[in-house]
Amino acid sequence: RKSLTIGLIPADGIGKEVIPAARTAIEALGSDIPTPKFVDLVAGFEAFTRTGVALPEETVEVLKNECDCALFGSVSSPSKKVVGYSSPIVALRKILDLYANIRPVLSVSPNPNESSKVDMIVVRENTECLYVKQEQQTVGEHGKEARATRLITERASTRIGKMAFELALARPRKHLTVIHKSNVLSVTDGLFRESVRAVPLRDPRFEAVTVAEQLVDSAVYRLFREPQIYDVMVAPNLYGDILSDAAAALVGSLGVVPSVNAGDDFVMGEPVHGSAPDIYGQGIANPVASIRSAALMLRHLGYADAAKRIDNAVDSVLREGQLLTPDLGGSAKTAEVTETITKRI
Amino acid sequence: RKSLTIGLIPADGIGKEVIPAARTAIEALGSDIPTPKFVDLVAGFEAFTRTGVALPEETVEVLKNECDCALFGSVSSPSKKVVGYSSPIVALRKILDLYANIRPVLSVSPNPNESSKVDMIVVRENTECLYVKQEQQTVGEHGKEARATRLITERASTRIGKMAFELALARPRKHLTVIHKSNVLSVTDGLFRESVRAVPLRDPRFEAVTVAEQLVDSAVYRLFREPQIYDVMVAPNLYGDILSDAAAALVGSLGVVPSVNAGDDFVMGEPVHGSAPDIYGQGIANPVASIRSAALMLRHLGYADAAKRIDNAVDSVLREGQLLTPDLGGSAKTAEVTETITKRI
Ligand SMILES: CC(C)[C@H](C(=O)O)[C@@H](O)C(=O)O
Ligand SMILES: CC(C)[C@H](C(=O)O)[C@@H](O)C(=O)O
Numbered sequence: 001r002k003s004l005t006i007g008l009i010p011a012d013g014i015g016k017e018v019i020p021a022a023r024t025a026i027e028a029l030g031s032d033i034p035t036p037k038f039v040d041l042v043a044g045f046e047a048f049t050r051t052g053v054a055l056p057e058e059t060v061e062v063l064k065n066e067c068d069c070a071l072f073g074s075v076s077s078p079s080k081k082v083v084g085y086s087s088p089i090v091a092l093r094k095i096l097d098l099y100a101n102i103r104p105v106l107s108v109s110p111n112p113n114e115s116s117k118v119d120m121i122v123v124r125e126n127t128e129c130l131y132v133k134q135e136q137q138t139v140g141e142h143g144k145e146a147r148a149t150r151l152i153t154e155r156a157s158t159r160i161g162k163m164a165f166e167l168a169l170a171r172p173r174k175h176l177t178v179i180h181k182s183n184v185l186s187v188t189d190g191l192f193r194e195s196v197r198a199v200p201l202r203d204p205r206f207e208a209v210t211v212a213e214q215l216v217d218s219a220v221y222r223l224f225r226e227p228q229i230y231d232v233m234v235a236p237n238l239y240g241d242i243l244s245d246a247a248a249a250l251v252g253s254l255g256v257v258p259s260v261n262a263g264d265d266f267v268m269g270e271p272v273h274g275s276a277p278d279i280y281g282q283g284i285a286n287p288v289a290s291i292r293s294a295a296l297m298l299r300h301l302g303y304a305d306a307a308k309r310i311d312n313a314v315d316s317v318l319r320e321g322q323l324l325t326p327d328l329g330g331s332a333k334t335a336e337v338t339e340t341i342t343k344r345i
Numbered sequence: 346r347k348s349l350t351i352g353l354i355p356a357d358g359i360g361k362e363v364i365p366a367a368r369t370a371i372e373a374l375g376s377d378i379p380t381p382k383f384v385d386l387v388a389g390f391e392a393f394t395r396t397g398v399a400l401p402e403e404t405v406e407v408l409k410n411e412c413d414c415a416l417f418g419s420v421s422s423p424s425k426k427v428v429g430y431s432s433p434i435v436a437l438r439k440i441l442d443l444y445a446n447i448r449p450v451l452s453v454s455p456n457p458n459e460s461s462k463v464d465m466i467v468v469r470e471n472t473e474c475l476y477v478k479q480e481q482q483t484v485g486e487h488g489k490e491a492r493a494t495r496l497i498t499e500r501a502s503t504r505i506g507k508m509a510f511e512l513a514l515a516r517p518r519k520h521l522t523v524i525h526k527s528n529v530l531s532v533t534d535g536l537f538r539e540s541v542r543a544v545p546l547r548d549p550r551f552e553a554v555t556v557a558e559q560l561v562d563s564a565v566y567r568l569f570r571e572p573q574i575y576d577v578m579v580a581p582n583l584y585g586d587i588l589s590d591a592a593a594a595l596v597g598s599l600g601v602v603p604s605v606n607a608g609d610d611f612v613m614g615e616p617v618h619g620s621a622p623d624i625y626g627q628g629i630a631n632p633v634a635s636i637r638s639a640a641l642m643l644r645h646l647g648y649a650d651a652a653k654r655i656d657n658a659v660d661s662v663l664r665e666g667q668l669l670t671p672d673l674g675g676s677a678k679t680a681e682v683t684e685t686i687t688k689r690i
Contacts, residue, residue: 077560081535084409087528130495135532143499144540146533150495154488182585183422183432187480188491190426195489215422217590218619222592224569238526242587245562249569274563338451 001034004301007063007070007268011088013275014285016074021072021338022269022294023146023288025310028263028345032306033298039067043088044273045076054089060095063266069297070268071290072261074275086133090272093126098261099156100163101126101240103243103272104296105247107256108318118250120230123164123169123190124240126261128156131237152188152236159194161263165199165206175231178341179219179239192236220246223270244272253327255286256291256318260300269293279326286325287338288314313344346379346556349646350398352408352415352613355493356389356433358620359630360418366632366683367416367614367639370655373690377651378643384412388433390620390643400433405440405688408611414642415613416635417541417606419620431478434615438471444501444604445508446471446585448617449641450602453663463595465575466516469585470537471606473501476582497533498582502540508607509579510544510551520576522557524584537581565591589617598672600631601663603638605645612645614638626673630671633659633681 005248006026025044026036039237041059062068099122107117134149174189178196179190188223189322193213200206214222216239222229223243227250235243248257254273261268271289279285299307317323321342324330351371355364371381386404393399408415420434437443448468452462479494513521523541525534538558545551559567561584567574568591580588593602601619606613616634624630636659644652662668668685669675 076530080559081527081531081539086531090529133529135530137532137536138428140498143497143503144536145496146536147497148495148530148533150493151490152492153485153490158488180424183420184435184476184478185480185493186426186431187482191482191489191491195428213424217586220565220587221590221594221599226589241562242565245566246569246591249566254566275618 001058001068003035003037004033004069005037005067006040007039007041007067009041009043009059009070009208010073011275012076013277013280014273015044015075015275017283017285017334018271018287019071019073021334022290025291025300025345026294026336028331028342029306029309032309033303041070043075043092045078045085048085052084053083055091060092063092063096069266069301071297072268072270073290073295074271074276076277090131090133092263092268093113096263096266098263098268099125099127100262101259102162102163102262102296103240103247103257103259104168105243105244105251107251108315110254118227118247120227120247121167121232122240122244122247123160123167123232123234124244125156125160125237127153127237129237137296139267141331147332150185150188152192153196156190157192158199160234161196161199162203164196164232165203167299168209168232169206171231173231174209175212176209177214177219177230177233179214179216179233179235179243181216181239183215189236194336196234197336216243219243223247224250248272253286254289255327256288256292258289258296260293260296262300267297269297283333283335284326285334286327287319287334287341291338291341309345313341317341317342346413346561349379349414350384350412352384352412353388354386354388354404354415355418356420356620357391358419358616358622358625360389360420360620362630362679363632363635364416364418364623365390366679367635369683369687370636370637370690371643374651376399377654378648386415388437389429390423393427397429399430400436405437408437408441414611414646416454416614416639416642418635419616419618421620421622431459435476435564437613441608441611442472443608443611443613444470445464445505445573445607446604447512447607447641448585448589448592448602448604449458450589450596452596453601453686454494454658463572463592465572465592466577467585467589467592468505468512468513468577468579469589469627470501470505470580470582472582473497474582481565495530495533497537499536499540502537503544505579506541506544507548509541509577510548512552513554513577514551516576519554520557521554522559522575522578524559524578524588526561526584528560531676534581541579544682552677552679552681558651561588564588568592593617598631599634600670600672601633601637603634603641605641607645612642614642628678628680629671630679631672632679632686633663635687636683654690658686661689662686
């Protein structure tokens, strides 16, 4: 690659404040990566309100045909049911077949009261489960009845399982916890569990990984009581959504937790936090999650040194604890934090 | 009522240790309640292993025809897929139409490090959502495909909404948080949310309750960061399952969190914890969740004074912090804790 074309989709709310911060961090890398070219792309609930389209076709086409990777900000959720609106991030994950949502949760302990070191990766299946959005409403004898389909396939469970085993294998502890609720969903979660557990049978490298299982309810309970039992967790889509927010609560703030949506051909970084309408516009959103998402995206593309430079800069700022946004108990602005991180890259 | 017939279904694991403890506590009440008559009933995974039946018809018939209420222990989950097995607790909730699972989570702070006082009730819809267990597996082009139906009806959402508004109205803060994920499940969770929000339109008493909403993922996050924002939470079945375990993590142990499964005609107490095979047989299971479940059951039947006597006895023992089971950091046995609580009733 001579240059790296990066789609930027800030979408709604603080996404518009933190994606530019991530861009600044990438620009600071200089020759460690091919010259970055940024393409601004539209999507989101605000776009929907303005134009009637939450995910313009042009955005999808440019991502598919021109971009090597992308960064997505955050979407607002309508506070009432809005006819015709459907979440663009859920759609993008599916359209680009970004089947793995990888969410490393790591405490850097800027807060000295946070003793227990958290260091885990939530690997979330990203294309199916209740996110297939097959829903119908009918009217029965006692009023409205709504049904949604939860889809779990062997293929998707196997490929997310492989991804999780790869990630576990690359870590010192090499431990994988499979999350499910097969005591209730014996068929769907039964298939997820079996498919993941069958992965090492076809790839003996993975025998080095120890495997445990947890029901999703008790997984959340134990996450808060004994976070150190987890190394890599693999989960169907919705459980992964909940578990990654739960894990984020352990490390001080959602504002520091990054993710990538990864497929075989494309990768899209995305902070785990939402659009935070309550703080949007004040310039106080934490840019760390987005900057770390950029690093994660670059690592996924093979630029490990560049990623490490970003992560080291972020870690040093958090560890010093002098320049923190309000979500971490400080009073720093997005711009100040971004500037300091960028200088240290 | 001259007498109170109480079905006892210890089921599996520590259920067999804690349900007898709850019985002892009820017996200590003397004339504050009608003379209790206990009926021992069979259900569970162990019963299934022994007899091929997880929930004998006799158990259901006796509960329906002879019992005024019941106490259920806990069920073990098979560690592999077992043909023909289906969870008896899920079945009982449906068969007896126990549509509300009411889970008060209250910190008594036996642990001085636990500062934030938690005082909330998770009101979980108990008959539908993915718990309808309509699952199919087919074989497609890329292997097995499994589908589950998630059912949300206006009727069930409205009645659980009413129950939640009633409970909120009876509390000092009168605050209700509706949990959903309507940004993804706009039809099913849209119906849940609308049905709950419509409840005060038909009953102006409920206008005194303030209503908020939270997406389930961020609800779990905020539960850990700011538990004090919650008073009563109402949620579809699966979210309620996860949220109540999450809330339990805040108060020291699942071993202190009680619940009732309540319908219009029947109520069944049930500790929120599972069968804990790792500690079963050692006599160290915490009896508090079951004893509190008995109190909750009695309160639901109208015996508020009797319930209060049990709760006060439990609270005083926990507050002193001298006699705690290992889950709370102590070394007391089930029998000792039960005996001391019973004496104070
Ligand atoms: C915004 C929403 C659709 C999304 C999800 O549920 O996946 C978000 O919560 C996330 O975790 O990325
Ligand atoms: C044992 C299991 C079927 C049950 C549930 O999911 O409802 C349990 O987790 C609970 O919370 O009572």
